[in-house]
Amino acid sequence: MQASGESVRIGDGGVAAALLGWYDVNARRLPWRALPGEPAPDPYRVWLSEVMLQQTTVAAVRAYYAKFLELWPTVDALAAAEDADVMAAWAGLGYYARARNLLACAREVARRGGFPRTEEGLRELPGLGAYTAAAVAAIAFGQRAVVVDANVERVVSRLFAIADPLPGGRTAIRAATDTITPDQRAGDFAQAMMDLGSSICTVKAPRCLLCPLADSCAARAAGTAEAYPVKAEKKAKPTRTGTAFWIEQDGAVFLVQREGKGMLGGMRALPDDGWSARTDGHATPPVPGEWRPAGVVRHGFTHFDLELQLMLCGSADCASLPPGEFWPVDTVEAAGLPTVFAKAARLALANR
Numbered sequence: 001m002q003a004s005g006e007s008v009r010i011g012d013g014g015v016a017a018a019l020l021g022w023y024d025v026n027a028r029r030l031p032w033r034a035l036p037g038e039p040a041p042d043p044y045r046v047w048l049s050e051v052m053l054q055q056t057t058v059a060a061v062r063a064y065y066a067k068f069l070e071l072w073p074t075v076d077a078l079a080a081a082e083d084a085d086v087m088a089a090w091a092g093l094g095y096y097a098r099a100r101n102l103l104a105c106a107r108e109v110a111r112r113g114g115f116p117r118t119e120e121g122l123r124e125l126p127g128l129g130a131y132t133a134a135a136v137a138a139i140a141f142g143q144r145a146v147v148v149d150a151n152v153e154r155v156v157s158r159l160f161a162i163a164d165p166l167p168g169g170r171t172a173i174r175a176a177t178d179t180i181t182p183d184q185r186a187g188d189f190a191q192a193m194m195d196l197g198s199s200i201c202t203v204k205a206p207r208c209l210l211c212p213l214a215d216s217c218a219a220r221a222a223g224t225a226e227a228y229p230v231k232a233e234k235k236a237k238p239t240r241t242g243t244a245f246w247i248e249q250d251g252a253v254f255l256v257q258r259e260g261k262g263m264l265g266g267m268r269a270l271p272d273d274g275w276s277a278r279t280d281g282h283a284t285p286p287v288p289g290e291w292r293p294a295g296v297v298r299h300g301f302t303h304f305d306l307e308l309q310l311m312l313c314g315s316a317d318c319a320s321l322p323p324g325e326f327w328p329v330d331t332v333e334a335a336g337l338p339t340v341f342a343k344a345a346r347l348a349l350a351n352r
């Protein structure tokens with residue numbers, strides 16, 4: 001890492017020049033990246049990584065990214081995949097709507113014969129939001145686009161000391177980012193901002209002495225860097241309760257496929273009581289049998305926390321089971337259960 005040299009000024013290209021100079025030396029090596037000076041990466045890889053990285057850390061994404069590329073090396077291969085296979089491969093990454101959108105988008109790209117090259121064209125693809133469109137346009141196609149993720153939000157809010165609280169403050173942050181985004185190397189600039197945010201301009205204790213933008217930074221000058229970005233007060237998350245059922249027969253556990261677009265839609269799961277709507281946690285088992293409680297699994301979703309009571313069955317009358325499948329208990333971790341049900345499965349295996 002190197003400290004900043006000459007003084008730079010906001011708005012005259014100085015920020016971009018200083019940042020790109022820093023990036024040329026300090027760019028992170030990531031599997032989906034091209035380093036400065038290398039040809040732009042395949043848009044499929046850029047898009048796939050950006051979708052995975054939303055709400056998820058680089059460390060968590062690496063293995064999933066490698067697995068997806070191995071299973072589906074091209075967007076056409078992904079477009080031809082079975083829904084259930086993709087949902088299972090995504091299991092554990094969370095925010096499962098992303099996987100459903102990923103498939104819808106891949107199929108539209110395959111139908112069109114490739115990714116559109118502009119931000120506007122990319123926005124027309126199903127499930128592809130403003131951030132991803134800007135990132136793919138800039139990084140894969142070298143288009144000037146204003147790319148603002150959480151790292152960029154933090155850097156820019158500090159650089160300009162933007163005091164409007166998030167989420168409303170995003171308009172001002174985006175406008176400020178626009179003023180410093182260069183016409184050339186917009187993809188490198190976006191990735192440089194992300195790298196600066198993750199390695200130097202960190203949430204706690206930013207390392208301003210090593211920052212190439214230190215001389216331009218309003219928050220640093222005021223000694224208030226950690227106060228940005230300002231966030232609106234969070235409402236306390238509600239807690240919901242529900243019940244999941246472990247029905248085992250001949251070394252296999254009964255799994256269902258959750259309905260299309262609801263919570264964890266399309267994923268394999270243990271049968272449950274529809275906890276997304278319940279508050280009391282008392283539920284009728286799907287089949288008669290000798291049921292006993294086996295503990296509670298706690299899991300945090302974006303808008304609520306879940307306490308999921310797990311019920312085990314000694315001997316169940318399986319004649320009246322709803323549609324589903326029996327999956328070998330020994331390989332249940334390969335069933336692609338979303339995290340909350342994977343936790344429930346581990347609890348069942350420890351208590352059966």
Ligand code: SF4
Binds near residue numbers: 159200202211213218
């Ligand atoms: S000087 Fe400090 S607060 Fe300002 S952008 Fe750099 S690391 Fe962040």
